[in-house]
Amino acid sequence: MYKDTNCGEPREDTVGSVITVAGWVNRRRDHGNLIFIDLRDRTGLLQVVFNPEHGENAHDLAQSLRSEWVVQVTGKIVARLPGAENPDLPTGGVELSVTDLVVLNQSLTPPFEISDDVEVEANTRLKYRFIDLRRPRMQEILKLRHRVTHIMWDYLTKQGFTQVETPILIKSTPEGARDYVVPSRVHPGDFYALPQSPQQLKQLLMVSGVERYFQIARCFRDEDLRADRQPEHTQLDFEMSFVHQDDVMAIVEDLYTRIVKETTPDAVINGPFVRLTYAESMDRFGTDKPDIRFGMELTTITATAATSDARVFQAVASSGGAIRGFVAPDCGGYGRKQTDNLTEFAKSSGAQGLVFIALDESAPSIEGLEDDHIKSPLKKFLSLDVIKKMAMEMGAEPGDLMLIVAGTSKLVNTVLSNLRNEMAKRLEMVDPKNLAFSWVYDFPLFEWDEDLKKYEPAHHVFSAPKAEHMEYLDSDPGKVIGTLWDLVCNGSEMGSGSIRIHDKDLQTRLFNIIGYSKDQISDRFGQLLTAFTYGAPPHGGMGLGLDRFVAILAGEEAIREVIAFPKTQSAFDPLFDAPSQIEDEQLEDLHIRVVMPKK
């Protein structure tokens, strides 16, 4: 070993001991005859002092030291001079008085400072990710992520789960996202696909009798990126036999609560997790991933609004649309600029417009509202009675701002849920330390796809319909509720699970409903259907996004921050310059010809 002690370890009780440490020069303070170096390794910082009286050669050499050089130093741990202690460092009571210095490696001046409080452009950070990861914050996140997966391994092992690896080179079964694809050399013209998730594999493992499987599994999707989406992400994937919905939820709830408590003691986690049906969640929050840390729940006022003279409202109501809104408390004093800004925001989410009704705080009550208490672009179309009625339905008080959107119910929900989150952010209604988990369950099995004019699986095709809804499978598939749920935290989807179908005939019926042909079914799902004919146990499980979970624990918005080597929004890796062209010989081996797109 190049060191017998870590930089973060020495304390007052080891004063007098002679130690050797090794690490990076974090900072240098050169006083001429006295040189201080903060030496950094994974455990922390240690001040080392070069004093010619204790090591002349070392002192001479130390004059050449620069940031990020890698050095090994030997010396004696001494107590700091009274008054020279540094209370900000755990090792701040002592320092290393150096007798010997070995330069293990020099370093160029790093492209940016290794410090948490320097914000560097994303591209530069990724190009020099190996340096970026030296920052204490990034080291902390890497360790946090490790601890999370460690607890998962430990906990699930104790619960009788077996970790099984599944292939990365598998078959393209296009459903949902676009596949990443790998050409085969041995089979000209054929391709593997990288798994979007190990869904079929884990179900096969249930048929194999594993009963309790888990994997920290890499999943790939060739879709456009977002702050919370990378081309490859990691999920805690698990599956259990002989379980019902509550059994699966109980495992996750216990596991996630433990992880939060053990890794992020400052966080305030709710328990037990809130349970909402999909229908209730859509009704109250307009989304299936509600942030339940604040109120401002949505109200439907279609009937009342339709009685007004506002043509927008009448038109929407008569065409079967929805008029909904929520109350932003104490925002009745918003000026033109602020309301314009909100309208702009609503439009960016797809709204035609945003109707607001500001209620002046000087109004004695809702009943006592007078005409000049009200500000609204639709004021002349809304009678005082209608406004009062809408305010009462929505629970508005004098001084509040009512925000209303009209349109198809899907659009209204999208706009209002985005707007609700935005208002919470602007009004600083959320404490970032607060982790509010909820289970959203009873999802519909299918969604009508307006473009394709057919039903699409709301989650995936393997979820079991509720027994009591079987009768609607053929008559009205949109009505069928599945044994299907999501885990949601702070408005972000953390994972989804279901009780799966384990019956060949039922699974085939589902495939038929979403319009798969016989050939497509046997091509993509033949192996699973065959397996179901050999004694498949009832089973269910979940896939839980690890990156999002760690990001929430770390208080980061983008999962990029919790992935060691992430890609940019255009799925590019500036560190390796990937993707890149390959040699002609490689293409030839793979029987591939490249056709560039026309400009």
Next chain:
RNA sequence: GGUCCCGUGGUGUAGUGGUCUAACACGCCUCCCUGUCAAGGAGGAGAUCGUCAGUUCAAAUCUGAUCGGGAUCGCCA
């Protein structure tokens, strides 16, 4: 595919038609300095303002295109 924001020494920012021969902080280099810890002091180097085209007597600044980054809708678990 759409919309929006950003791109100025190594890093982060200021400058939004002429006074820019581009400013500031940090970093970097040289010298001085034995108690600093975001050390201090003195001096110095370093940028054709992402790229290309255009408007103009004059462009970092205006326009268009393009490239790159980010946010978001579509898309996507």
